[in-house]
Amino acid sequence: MSDLSTRLAGLALRNPILSASGTFGHGLEMAQLVPARALGAWVSKTVTLTPRPGNPMPRIQETEAGFLNSIGLENRGLDAYINETLASVCDPDAVLIANIGGHTEEEFAIAAARLDDCPKVQALEVNLSCPNVDGGRLPYSTEPATAERVMAGVRAATTKPVFAKLSGNVTRIEDIALAAEAGGADGLTVINTLLGMGVDWRRGEPQLATVVGGYSGVAIKPIAMRCAWQVCQAVKIPVIGCGGIRNAEDVLEFLAVGCTAVQVGTASFSDPACLATLAQELSACLDEEGIATSAEVSGRLARNLQCEAGNL
Amino acid sequence: MVSIRPSGSDGVVLTVRPFMTFGRLDAGRFFMLRGDEESSPAIPRPFSLYRQGDSGNLEFLIKVIGPGTEALAQSRVGEEIVMIGPLGRGWPELTQDGKPLIMLAGGIGSAPFYIALQQALAGTDQRPAVDPGQLHLIYGGRNKGLLYDIEKFEELGIAVTPCTDDGSFGFHGNVVQALEDHWRQSRFPSEVRLWTCGPEPMMRAVVKVAEDRDLQCWFSLETYMGCGVGICNGCAVLTCKEGSLGSWPVAKCCVDGPVFAARDVQLT
Numbered sequence: 001m002s003d004l005s006t007r008l009a010g011l012a013l014r015n016p017i018l019s020a021s022g023t024f025g026h027g028l029e030m031a032q033l034v035p036a037r038a039l040g041a042w043v044s045k046t047v048t049l050t051p052r053p054g055n056p057m058p059r060i061q062e063t064e065a066g067f068l069n070s071i072g073l074e075n076r077g078l079d080a081y082i083n084e085t086l087a088s089v090c091d092p093d094a095v096l097i098a099n100i101g102g103h104t105e106e107e108f109a110i111a112a113a114r115l116d117d118c119p120k121v122q123a124l125e126v127n128l129s130c131p132n133v134d135g136g137r138l139p140y141s142t143e144p145a146t147a148e149r150v151m152a153g154v155r156a157a158t159t160k161p162v163f164a165k166l167s168g169n170v171t172r173i174e175d176i177a178l179a180a181e182a183g184g185a186d187g188l189t190v191i192n193t194l195l196g197m198g199v200d201w202r203r204g205e206p207q208l209a210t211v212v213g214g215y216s217g218v219a220i221k222p223i224a225m226r227c228a229w230q231v232c233q234a235v236k237i238p239v240i241g242c243g244g245i246r247n248a249e250d251v252l253e254f255l256a257v258g259c260t261a262v263q264v265g266t267a268s269f270s271d272p273a274c275l276a277t278l279a280q281e282l283s284a285c286l287d288e289e290g291i292a293t294s295a296e297v298s299g300r301l302a303r304n305l306q307c308e309a310g311n312l
Numbered sequence: 313m314v315s316i317r318p319s320g321s322d323g324v325v326l327t328v329r330p331f332m333t334f335g336r337l338d339a340g341r342f343f344m345l346r347g348d349e350e351s352s353p354a355i356p357r358p359f360s361l362y363r364q365g366d367s368g369n370l371e372f373l374i375k376v377i378g379p380g381t382e383a384l385a386q387s388r389v390g391e392e393i394v395m396i397g398p399l400g401r402g403w404p405e406l407t408q409d410g411k412p413l414i415m416l417a418g419g420i421g422s423a424p425f426y427i428a429l430q431q432a433l434a435g436t437d438q439r440p441a442v443d444p445g446q447l448h449l450i451y452g453g454r455n456k457g458l459l460y461d462i463e464k465f466e467e468l469g470i471a472v473t474p475c476t477d478d479g480s481f482g483f484h485g486n487v488v489q490a491l492e493d494h495w496r497q498s499r500f501p502s503e504v505r506l507w508t509c510g511p512e513p514m515m516r517a518v519v520k521v522a523e524d525r526d527l528q529c530w531f532s533l534e535t536y537m538g539c540g541v542g543i544c545n546g547c548a549v550l551t552c553k554e555g556s557l558g559s560w561p562v563a564k565c566c567v568d569g570p571v572f573a574a575r576d577v578q579l580t
Contacts, residue, residue: 025543053561060546
């Protein structure tokens with residue numbers, strides 16, 4: 001069996017496969033379907049300082065090749081997360097990354113500070129890029145200076161590794177990535193859902209109550225991969241690829257473009273148990289190719305291209 | 313897929329044999345289903361269990377309304393489909409000693425009632441069978457073609473009142489008018505329990521009757537669902553402040569429902 005163990009910003013993970021925030025609850029909901037040991041890490045649904053009831057219905061809609069959502073960060077707030085949700089996590093196999101969101105730059109830092117005291121949380125992922133709040137304006141993931149300030153605030157507030165989750169809805173994602181790195185991010189998750197929408201022209205009604213939402217699923221894979229590639233070229237910190245990944249081939253493709261790990265999201269809606277077996281499939285896929293470790297695949301594309309360039 | 317049988321003007325009954333065997337499944341619970349073909353939409357769709365056969369086969373009564381249901385209706389016998397379940401919370405347990413139960417179904421909303429009736433009439437080791445005289449089904453649709461499997465319900469040996477908006481079959485009117493008619497004719501006692509499933513305007517009307525007459529009422533809700541297992545928060549329904557689901561403004565249809573007490577959630 002090939003070795004899938006992965007070092008990610010100081011975390012020792014069993015494998016490079018993580019659940020994407022918002023598609024796995026807080027992990028507890030999935031315990032019967034996906035044992036914690038099947039995953040590199042659980043990434044929680046976004047937690048905000050204060051409770052958020054979420055957006056009006058309908059919040060979801062399937063499209064031809066993907067999935068639209070506008071959940072709007074429904075969550076019971078940080079107190080409930082710490083006192084109730086985290087209190088009920090008792091699986092020693094779970095590596096838990098808490099995803100945090102905020103209405104203001106300060107809120108991110110306050111949430112990070114509060115979670116710094118929670119030993120069950122191994123790292124934080126900072127949701128700079130939720131498309132379903134603030135009217136899709138993406139205030140923290142489209143402007144390098146703002147992204148850097150938020151990450152610097154979080155960095156100063158916690159001793160845990162911090163990842164920044166970026167939006168693909170920008171012209172030059174490398175600029176945002178470099179800013180997050182400069183702010184102190186230990187890694188970057190690339191990418192969140194892309195802004196999208198659907199309409200029922202007969203009724204003249206939007207498919208989502210908020211009209212515009214986040215688009216995910218297989219359709220965004222090439223876009224996510226391009227973003228991951230550009231970010232991997234630009235930064236020195238590890239990159240977690242995310243967008244349309246649903247099988248071992250997809251995982252290896254994102255590793256090849258330079259990612260250290262990946263997140264799987266919408267595929268868990270298609271098959272909630274898919275993450276229970278994906279690591280085994282990944283291992284089998286590597287065995288078939290005679291590759292001993294998944295880490296060897298990481299960055300393969302850039303190395304090859306450099307090699308070719310050197311030969312010219 | 314064991315068989316696919318047409319029902320009504322736009323419905324099918326899918327009979328499937330799961331690879332695992334289930335014990336008695338609570339009426340009102342549901343499964344997420346999707347076709348296994350690449351052409352099938354990737355997100356499974358939720359369907360209440362319609363009937364549970366002695367052989368372990370499960371039946372789903374489905375109205376074909378879009379690509380997900382179309383893909384299921386087009387599957388072929390012998391093909392595999394994807395099933396996730398059983399999921400959610402079903403109807404309250406039916407006991408003999410309660411008040412008579414009136415089920416009000418609209419169109420494809422009859423699906424979660426067949427298995428409930430079947431189980432009530434059969435009883436279990438712990439619970440005696442319910443007297444058929446205690447059970448009534450008022451089944452309405454715009455026309456006769458939308459009273460799916462009406463004859464199967466009639467074969468159960470309980471009182472069934474079919475009703476159609478266009479008068480093409482049974483009582484000429486909707487289910488609430490049929491219910492009021494039964495009360496006027498003194499065919500029902502004033503104290504009954506109401507269960508309903510159908511289009512939301514119909515269920516709202518049933519809930520209104522229940523409120524006006526202070527009757528216990530439950531309904532089975534349908535929402536879009538992303539996952540069926542409580543992780544996506546896509547199937548939110550608004551809760552009632554004074555209900556039993558707590559103070560959070562929304563509940564998840566997939567894990568807190570799809571059957572709710574009328575006092576617990578708001579129909580939008």
